[in-house]
Amino acid sequence: MGFRFKELGTVLFVISIVVMMVIPLPSELLDLLLILNISLALTILLVSMYTKEALQFSIFPTVLLITTLFRLALNVSTTRNILSHADGGKVIEAFGSFVVGGNQVVGFVVFLILVVIQFIVITKGSERVAEVAARFTLDAMPGKQMSIDADLNAGMITEAEARARRKKIEDEADFYGAMDGASKFVKGDAIAGIIIFIVNIIGGFIIGMVIHDLSFAESASRFTTMSVGDALVSQIPALLISTATGIIVTRATSGDGLGEDISNQLFSYPRLLLIVAGGITLLGLLTPIGLLPVVPVAGLLGFAGWKMNKKQKVEQEETAQQEEEQQIEEVRSPESVVNLLQVDPIEFEFGYGLIPLADAKQGGDLLDRVIMIRRQIALELGIVVPVIRIRDNIQLRPNEYIIKIKGNQVAKGEILLDHYLAMSPGFEDDAVVGIETVEPAFGLPALWVTEENKEIAELSGYTVVDPPSVVATHLTEVIKRHAHELLGRQETRSLIDNVRETAPVLVDELIPGTLSIGDVQKVLQKLLREKVSIRNLPVILEALADHAVYTKDPDVLTEYVRQALSRQLTLQYTEPGQPLRVITAGPGLEKAISERIEQSEQGTYLAMDPETSQRIYQSMSAEVSKMVNAGQQPIILASPAIRMYLRQLMERMMPDVPVLSYSELEPHVEVQSVGMVNLT
CATH class of the missing domain: 3.40.50.12790 (FHIPEP family, domain 4)
Structure with missing residues (x-):
């Protein structure tokens, strides 16, 4: 239903453009449409600036044609009102008098400058860029197709991925061809603007003196002001869209309908709609246009931006929750024999008596605790802990568990699910009775107490912990102790790529010219070995960039980095x-x-x-x-x-x-x- 409504709205909008050229419109409605025209042009410009990939604004050539027709239809309607009623509306009057200070000569010069900028500089350059880009894209298509076939034959990509890549290449070629033709619209629009401006002035002189009984001076003043205002209010949006044409040089068409494309692509940045709404509101407050024609458009844009922004946040939260649930399901899923051959970075194996710890149906929350452990270590040490493989092992005693790092056992423990671990405050209390044991994380003497003795132990000053917390604490400390072993070259590259997004100059200067990924990895491992957080990675890379030109010794570089992290260590x-x-x-x-x-x-x-x-x-x-x-x-x-x-x-x-x-x-x-x- 939503799809049909969007398509119907697009069709009605295009039909209304044609109707505007024939049916006279009142001045109030023209003011509203002129404000809408400016808002639409500004939105297109901002979207073109924020678009990152080629296919994110694939319908730009079609939008360029529609906006050009809409602007020309407005020119026809405003020309009809100017010549018939000697009234162009508040927006045209504001641009003709307020913007240029009431000086018709200045307005005429400003209009000519805008036309020269749009026609000679922006439009001409965009047309040339689109033409050259189309030619190079077509020339490169055979080589790209061969590269895709080679990757497919080598087994590096699947058949579906190969089809998607071929489709992308074809869409890019189609877009370049469309842009090459669409740039002609902008050139024709500039020429039409000059002709309409001349017609308004000459026709206005004659009609003002013959029909409206105005003197030559009155007719020249009134119709020149309205003609200049009409030309400026038309050419400013045209200039914005011409600029967007120059920015968008690599886009491709998609297979969706035009209405769906406009909805998904043109209005995919709700914050930009809020910015446009604010700018249009200021235009009504600071100029004689008034709030009457501005408030409906600004209110509609502001409400739409707020609504879509709220919807996007909900969708992002749902996506994050689905990804987290999918990750949990992958951990819970039974492994195959082939997967047993793979050495996992971290493994947690337990006896059959501890299965309720990991079984959510029996109230176990170990999987949720593991997620919190990974987040905690990311904040404390600045590394991303790999997915922890959790499995039962019938070779272990029922209440026993072991922790492995890269296939080797590094820690083990034994817990009683129906007891609580009580650690003494430094003195023993004979009233607290339990099974003597050793706290697995820190090796402290402790007691396993029953539910009945739990309250007695707490009143005696003992620290009482439930079994899941004992396991979670032990696992956390083991990961911290062996964090340097979990940081390989691939993990180091991922951390550096994350820094590259915000500090590309720093990363490019250091890697690979001065230090390799392995050199940086050694320094980070030495820091983690001493439990120094590497979360502030930009400062670490800055210190390495300063001193790596003098020495490549990882021990010496680590000392320099520690000195750079003096505030953190303190x-x-x-x-x-x-x-x-x-x-x-x-x-x-x-x-x-x-x-x-x-x-x-x-x-x-x-x-x-x-x-x-x-x-x-x-x-x-x-x-x-x-x-x-x-x-x-x-x-x-x-x-x-x-x-x-x-x-x-x-x-x-x-x-x-x-x-x-x-x-x-x-x-x-x-x-x-x-x-x-x-x-x-």
Whole structure:
């Protein structure tokens, strides 16, 4: 029904254009139609500017013809009113008197300038561009067809994709041919405007003196003003559409009807309709046109823009929800034997006793929690976690689960679905009775308590967590710990392409001329290994672009990047109003590490003997234990020269203890040393 209504509206609009040339129209209706003409021309210009792909405005040649006929029909109607009643309406009077200040000579000169710009500059250039583009498109068609056939024979595309590509090539060729002819409409419209202008002036002089009994001076003044106003109010929309013709040089026709195309393409940008409505309203407020002819058009455009914008938001939300549901269904779908051969980035396998966790029919919300985990890690670390493969494994114990990263088991745990995990606040309460266990994410001692003992544990100060939350927390921490392993070259390219959309100059300068995707990947992996978020990727790429011209060593580049992220690191490890308590590397330790730095072809490395390494581990472990017992987060602070080597030394023994340098902290941070590790 909607399709028929759109087609009927288009047909009636075209018929009304022809009727306008024959039937006289009142001045009030002409004012409304002239405002509509300006609005339509401005809409077409904005759509042509916002159109990105060739086929998004394929009906432009036909729209150009219709708008040209509409403008010429208005010229005929306004000429009839000017010569018959010596009245062109408020819009023409405004353009003839207000716009040019009542000076007919100025108006005539402005009209001639507009005609010259449209006819010689824009129209002539657009016609030439369309002609050359059509010729090159036709010449390139055989090569494009051969390329499609080659991809089809190689199995790179399907038959349906090949047909779609061939259709696109044919549509582009049709469009260029149509544009080559449509540019003639604009040229003819400019010539017709000059002729109509001359007819209005000469005919107006004669009719004003013979029929309306006006003097020569009165007749010349009145009809020249109205003729200039009529010419300007016609040529300004013509100039806008001529400009749109110059912008649209690569569009192709589609298989839909004209009414459907106009509805889907011309009015596919609701915000632009709101802009046009606002501009037309200002035109009525700031000029003698008044609000009477402006308000209906502006109100209609504003309401249509608001309505369509609201509809688009609903459709986007529905599309996003459908995509999310489809992704969940893909995770839930039973896998085939062939899929078992593929190594997934992340796998979560569980025994048959934990099936209710993932079964939505039994109240399980594990799949929803996984979606929230992926969003949380994207915000915290700036990486897109791959889809987590969830499956049951009969080889596991009923209540056991394991987590795999790229096919290798990295963590496991065991939970009781009918119990709650209770973690003590630091002291034990004999009233809390349960099954002793270890919290899987952080290795803390805990108890599995029943529903009856849950309230007792909470009143005793225990932290009580339900089984799904235990699994979700464990999975989150495992992904964070192994985030650097999940960031491959393909994932790095995707992140860089996302930055390219907003900062193309930065990406083009850095990649591939200065660094490769693999080089950037190594730096990002080193940051993730130390739990440094790479979400602020533009700053990271800026630092790499500044320093990669001097060194390609990923370790050194990572240090420069960390210094560029000093504000982020400061906020990550400090609390407002609180000093940063750290364990500092003493002069002896700094000297010992500096003296053992070796240089190789691959870069620098730390050559530390086992005895010295063990002494450092023991001293550092003692200081870290003091901070942990005091309820503080242990942080090691060293000079920028040895930070990365000290981190390499401590990584195997204490991977979760952050190592910072002085240059990675903001100057305003108050640093308080609660311990020092030194070598004598």
